[in-house]
Amino acid sequence: MSQALLSAAEGAVPAKREITTKPRFSDRVFRAVVSGGALSSLIILGLIFFFLAFQGYSVLRSQGIHFITSSNWQVVQDTAGNVDPKHTQFGIAAMLIGTFLCSLIAIIVAVPVSVLAALFLNFYAPPVLKKIMVAVVDLMAAFPSILFGLWGFFVLMPSAEYWAKLLHHFLGFIPIFKVDPPIFTRSPFVAGLVLAVMIIPIITSVSREVFSQTPLDRIQAAYALGATRWSMIRAVVLPYGRSGVVGGAMLGLGRALGETVAVYTVLNIVYQVNWHVLLGAGGNVASMILLKFGEAGPQEIKALMAAGLVLFLLTLLVNLGADLVVRRSGGKGR
């Protein structure tokens, strides 16, 4: 310490050297190729963002904050067939809240199921069954969403209606489970369940991967202390995998927020904010865009682009939030 001070006083501390290496030509070429690959997705994302922003700008400007706070969506035309900008209103509040509700239901249902499935696959399933189930789950993650939608419509909805009635009967005193008038089909609840089925494979897959990386020495430490399999999982696997599960859930949430066709098939889209999840009236930004796109005039198309932009930003925000959560809870269990 004293020596360092002494030499500093004498000015004898040498300047820090700059350390460089001259990369070889082949290395530089490869570097350019991989950088190009990495940049391309960023560029495409940026292009989509600018396209949506450019197209939706005029609508966002004229509607202002009402675009996300009001639920009116009406195109008013004058007698000549031109759009009357004064009375035309675009607001997606109901759609945003609907999207949020459906996704929340999906996450609430899907995360516990997925975590249990992942634990089963890693720690309980016999090897042969594990192999088969892992393949099936991974296949399900890549399944076309319209098939989930159709199955949800014809198979899930009739039973889901029954469960919804049960929920309403026993928990109807809780405001969000109120149903009036008694329409139970095509509700956010049903759409949430279909979304849950869709994202369970994704969350299961991610969770299984994280759980399987639990350090063996910790697992053995727990067993050597007389742990049962379940107490070992609780003490070692879950703390270790927690951040991974959160990450998987956010990946699933991302898909749930943007899911279009499956929700479109099973959800009754109504331009009115509805917090009653069992009632057959809901909203979803992506499905609304699909619903309106076919017969939209030029002005309405722009409004749909603006809605797309909002969805884009929402997804981005959720992913950023997920990143924060993962980083904050990540350190402890590792």
Next chain:
Amino acid sequence: MSDEMTTGRGPGLVSSLGDVARRRFESKRVTTAVQGVGLEARGIHAWFGDRMVLEDMSLDFWSGTVTALIGPSGCGKSTFIRTLNRMHEFIPGAAMAGQVLLNGEDIYSSGTDVTKIRLKIGMVFQKPNPFPSMTISENVLAGLKLAQLKVDNKDDLLEECLERAGLWNEVKDRLSSYGGSLSGGQQQRLCIARSLAVRPEVLLMDEPCSALDPGSTLRIEETISHLAASMTIIIVTHNMQQAARVSDYTAFLLSDGGPGKMVEFGPTGEIFSRPKDIRTENYVTGRFG
């Protein structure tokens, strides 16, 4: 000395190790060892898949003694001690034959609750492995939670275990910091404290000092010496000096490319100063391995 002369060996490493071991052996209470109580291995064979890695190991571990298992890498030492608390069966394809008797009862007999066995036969691993999501005190008491045991006074148990593991003075002021914040040697002593908390009768140690510096190693060896008075300790080690310093009995295992076998077993002093088998002599003098 005359024995050593007849085997044609000079007064080098071996005799000094032998002296260390003999001094320890004579100064200790080997007389307290009670036969028939403790752990007995009977004809242990072990396989990974079709490959036999351990052949016909029979050894008695009497309570109140420390037994060292020595031998070159791959001779089956670790596999052997892992059969003693049924950790062997976690490896896919692992199989065993023979009997392990704890106080006369076979721990492999059907209907045995394996979690209860592991409470009585604790284990300390090569690499310190505290639970990083738990604090120091939670780590020590983790076994109680894992095995769903009830204790009246957790604070007393906590202090007692850390004291016995020789860690109490270093951590008593920061019991609620995380286990990972300790140094490697402290972590290993934390792991020892953790295994003591469920009050095992036998403690298996699989090269507990191989990842530690000499200072920490010394502390762990002191800990082992203190613990030996009250329990059976079986330690795998690659360090001859360590075997000589801490153990009462030593078993030498060797594999000639096939399954590992026990070459020689005896009081540590004799293994290091008057080995009966030339292979033991070659190994403990450092001529190979």
